[in-house]
Amino acid sequence: MSLRAALPGDLGFIRELAQRPDYAPFITDEDEARLAFYAGDAAHRLLIWDEGAGPAGFALFADVGMQSGTVELRRLALDKTGSGGGLGFVQALTGYAFQALGAAKVWLDASGENLRAQKVYERAGYRLEGRLRAHWFRPALGRNVDVMLYGMLRDEWAG
Template sequence: MTTDSTDFSFKPTLRGELVTLRPVTEDDVPALLPILNDPEIGRLTGSHAEFGEAALRQWYATRGAQPNRLDLAVVERATGRVVGEAVLNEWDAPNESCGFRICLSPDTLGRGLGTEATRLIVGHAFEGLGLYRVWLEVYAFNPRARRAYEKAGFRAEGVLRGALLWEGERVDATVMSVIAPEWGITPA
């Protein structure tokens, strides 16, 4: 079921068995700050940035007003704790495509939260927004994430050789995508 949405202005709440995805706000910064500044999370996501609380509060305070992206907090249903974020970004309206990224607290890995969060937000991209393609990049030193993306339906498309310079070493990134027909959606 697709909506006649022309942009990402509507910020839904998506519920699964393990997680709820809801619009992220500046009130989520205390939970997200340690995740985003975790050195291993930085490495796995290729982020060279270190985030300050004031800058993050300013960033997340504006997410609800963005018509070209969807930033959702990942909330573990069993505890009510914000454990990360899931984002649809780099919207390419003429080609009905967008990027996807997810970042979760290291203590949640291996419990299925990321797989469910990915399925929920990608399902929304196809069923709620009527998109045709959702893509992402995953670094070669993050095989766990690649397996999770494959479980959610993503397929490898190609390799961006040496895409990331991390601590003096070049790291490849694999571009992966899932398209509406693979999700069981028949494009209009």
């Protein structure tokens, strides 16, 4: 498996993942025009997790190139869940942020109800830095959920 830049032909795959009912409570679906913007903007990296036979997941980094060196891992999703591949995916994304993007810190968030994601982030070495209570309205649920904030500093990374 490897990470590569998303191509125009990948945008449909990204939308399909974001629209799946199992992801709707946890990630935001954006139209292809917005995804194309991310793919071409210097402050973002829209990536595909490629297994050789085609895309297996995607991720979006934001705030690339900020003077602080802080990079947000804004969105990530795998096509196949529950098979244990999430940890390797998150580790690869974290390595990419520190190595390719030169991040001093990587941060991400998770729905307070997405316990599986929280466990993966913690196993990958991210630390819980805070909780925003009833912060994020999720249309699929019709209510607000807590947002869990996680971060990792470069010197905490085991790369």
